[in-house]
Amino acid sequence: MVMKSKSKKKTCLRYQIGVMGSAADTNYSKKVEKIAEEVGMLIARNGHITFYGAEKDSDSLSTAAARGAKKAGGMTVGVTYENGKKIWDKNGNTDVIIASGLGRGGGREYVLVNSCDGIITVSGGSGTLNEIAVAYQLNIPIVAVKGSGGWSDRLAGEHLDSRKRLRIVSAKNSKEAVKKLLDILEKKHLNS
Numbered sequence: 001m002v003m004k005s006k007s008k009k010k011t012c013l014r015y016q017i018g019v020m021g022s023a024a025d026t027n028y029s030k031k032v033e034k035i036a037e038e039v040g041m042l043i044a045r046n047g048h049i050t051f052y053g054a055e056k057d058s059d060s061l062s063t064a065a066a067r068g069a070k071k072a073g074g075m076t077v078g079v080t081y082e083n084g085k086k087i088w089d090k091n092g093n094t095d096v097i098i099a100s101g102l103g104r105g106g107g108r109e110y111v112l113v114n115s116c117d118g119i120i121t122v123s124g125g126s127g128t129l130n131e132i133a134v135a136y137q138l139n140i141p142i143v144a145v146k147g148s149g150g151w152s153d154r155l156a157g158e159h160l161d162s163r164k165r166l167r168i169v170s171a172k173n174s175k176e177a178v179k180k181l182l183d184i185l186e187k188k189h190l191n192s
Contacts, residue, residue, distance in 0.1 A: 015185050016077070017043050017178075018051040018116035020131045021061025022123040022150055032148050033064045036122045038174035039145070040065030044074020046182060051116050053108065053127065054078025054087040054097060061122045066093045079115065081108040110134050118143070118181045120171075123150035132168065136160045141184045143169045143177045 021036050022028050043050045043065075050069035052062035066076040070093040078094040080087050081104040085097040100111045109127065113119060113134040118141040121128055129151045135142050144152040156170035169184070171177035 013185075013189060015048040015117040015182070016051050016115060017048050017181065018113060018119035018131070018135075019043070019062050019065035020053065020119055020121045020124060020128045021065070021148075021152075022125050022128065023055055023060040024058040026123070026125050026150070028061060028123050028149065032123050033061060035145055035148055035174050036061035036064040037068035037071075039120050039122060039177060040068030040070075040074070040076075041072040042068075042174060042178040044069040044072035046178065048182075049075045049077060051077045051079065051112060053112050053131070054080040054089065054094060056080060056082070056087055058088055060088070061124075063088060063093070065122075067091070069093070077115075079108060079112040105130065113140060114138060116140060118185050120177045120181055121145065121152045121155075123148045124152050125150060128152070133160060136165055136168075139165055141166065141169070141181060141188070143171050143181045143184075145174065145177050146170045146172055 040050050052066050069076050075095050077096040079098045085099050100108045102108045109130045113131050119135050121144045144156040146156040155168045169180050171180050
């Protein structure tokens, strides 16, 4: 998962960072969409790869993150459900499409999260909750943008259960979310 990067930042690794968030049918605001887009931009500017859940039938906050990453010249990977590579990406912001062949609501989310070094959540409905649970089970670091709504607000700063495998780190904005996740990943890499 970790590859060498051309980034001039403190890391010499290129992380695969997942951005998880609500689908358009949850009626998120333009302000929240901008947060997701900024997360993608910041991931790209730091020399890392944006992974996201590529929807087939609607826009999403994850797709907004891919748009942001492409605006900043970054690489994007969309993991979609069922068969075929047709996704909701009207402007060609996805460099690689992984057609998991798995259903929405479990299989696709596992493939997506398991491909990431860490995830950032923005708002989020049931799909994002599923992705958070998978990351928690796999000990993949999670940063939630507090104030974006959905499961990100509910779970920021919390553990999912009494085992306290890892705390879902709270961030107040996109810049802090990316910085906190990169700090966690650097520390994790240095300790491995």
